[in-house]
Amino acid sequence: MDLDLARTWLATAVEEAKAGLAEGGIPIGAALYSADGTVLGRGHNRRVQDADPSVHGETDAFRNAGRQRSYKGTTMVTTLSPCWYCSGLVRQFGISRVIVGEARTFHGGHDWLAEHGVEIVLLDDPECVGMMEDFIAAKPELWNEDIGE
């Protein structure tokens, strides 16, 4: 896909990550876009805010998109490489593409998704890297809890 468009969509996920950070949460955000570029849902990690370990950025965006009959042609954009939980979500529901803000601070399942036919756009965005580096340095215990380590 066009990388300028990918970066524009990433900005939505970054806004979500910053909103999560401002709430005292883990700064990971995501959004689900339809093929025509409409935001179907957007969200961010809510482990801290809702005391809910099941709400990662991607699952929050997916939830907020509500019930959909098909995910064909949709794109999940996320500030961070999707963990196995969120990668499994993408594979099960047939989300066509994932735009990944960065995979330096955490390398999840995006290679596995590529092997299974999902288009992966890895942006290596410095702002996303910086957000996670700062967060991991400040709250390593919380980060490890969020990825089950």
Next chain:
Amino acid sequence: MDLDLARTWLATAVEEAKAGLAEGGIPIGAALYSADGTVLGRGHNRRVQDADPSVHGETDAFRNAGRQRSYKGTTMVTTLSPCWYCSGLVRQFGISRVIVGEARTFHGGHDWLAEHGVEIVLLDDPECVGMMEDFIAAKPELWNEDIGE
């Protein structure tokens, strides 16, 4: 593990599945057990009830268990083979064991989990098979929506 104990734990997941069915929902239930046999959380698919596609049986049980520092030694018991989304949950958070009620009506990611060191106990329970067969026959569209097909 002891199969009688596995069947006892499965009964909790079956209760959840039946509760979901009684609510007009998809009859898949699950529970997360600690190593000492305590129920940490239990739940069922809530796609219909909450108009929330992110709540499968396993993710509901996981959510209802709240924040946990570690999942080492825990067991997820589910009435149906876990889909990729729920299999990813198990792998990411290091849940040690999955008891699967049945994998006849749907074959998810439990083989993949076994390859990655998760203990899989497949019970092939006739009541679980019957519940899903009846549901799929009655509401095939809803079932396909729930697995993204």
